Amino acid sequence: MQDKILLGFLMDGSKTGYEIKKTMEQSTEFFFTTSLGSIYPAFKKLEREGLVEMAESIEAGRLKKKYSITPEGKKVFLNWISLKTGIAKIRDEAILKVFFFNYLSPDERKNRIEEYIKELEGHIGELLALKSRLEKKNIDAFQMTTLDMGIEYFMFMNNWYSGFLDTLKK
Amino acid sequence: MQDKILLGFLMDGSKTGYEIKKTMEQSTEFFFTTSLGSIYPAFKKLEREGLVEMAESIEAGRLKKKYSITPEGKKVFLNWISLKTGIAKIRDEAILKVFFFNYLSPDERKNRIEEYIKELEGHIGELLALKSRLEKKNIDAFQMTTLDMGIEYFMFMNNWYSGFLDTLKK
């Protein structure tokens, strides 16, 4: 499904695979991301299917392959975005460990959760920093909304684990 | 990383791959799951590594391969569960679509979100039904806790999308 995010990022102009990866790191990273090892083959496939076009150039001595979306590609993207979406599946190792917490000593449980809460706090801090950076740029309102949702999501998680830690302490 | 969940499910007795998959569907499914096409090769690998042992039998005419965890496997599992855990990455198509909502008409936006909220409500209903089913059984407290967290998580999502729908309507 990564091809859709690539098409999405091409909707406002042509980009290289690397550029898209960097853009993701500043925007969609925390709720949807892809590796470079996936982006390059995906672009080749999209090109074969006629959904994107590629233009090679050499800038500052480096090979650049700029991809742009075709009318057919736009159609595919707009169709995808208007399609019904199923519930996203989580894959959360931290919760999985809680599931098996019976096999961990009470002290270790508390330590792991305290540790994880710190991780969450750090992550929230990063997202807040990203938010103030993006506020200076003139960014799409919906893209800012997804960032806000990310912050709220991790605050919910932080909250939940804090409450869980309290019950562990009793 | 699926091998850890397999080892975890073997900690309280030997099981077949199919049994584990069915157990997951009634427990870890919403925060961590694996396909059968992944379980069988994973067990073969775990067997090669000496972390599980396999016993073949034929029950009611069907071949059964019961796997049990070895002392070495227990060590690996207990080590994994006591290790520091990083923040789980989400991969949420619904949020990705919101990110690109600029390309959708206002009416369509509302429709998609209303639709998705219904999906979430249905999912919450399923989890509540699962909860009351599990309450009749004598289930591990931590395993029940993860189910509660799942319910709260989807209620948070439901809440967030409801608020988002309100702002879309203005």
Place this chain on the structure above:
DNA sequence: TTGATATGTATCAAGTTGATATATGGAGTG
């Protein structure tokens, strides 16, 4: 009796990750 569903193992194409390779440019340091 027939058809649908559940139990159970297995394989495979297609896709994904994370690591690694290759190469150049630019910035900072001694």
Place this chain on the structure above:
DNA sequence: CACTCCATATATCAACTTGATACATATCAA
């Protein structure tokens, strides 16, 4: 000025994962 480190940029690959499909038997309802 040389050296190192990092960013830019494309590409490949082993290992793994998914989702579909195949196969075979049992069980249950109509």
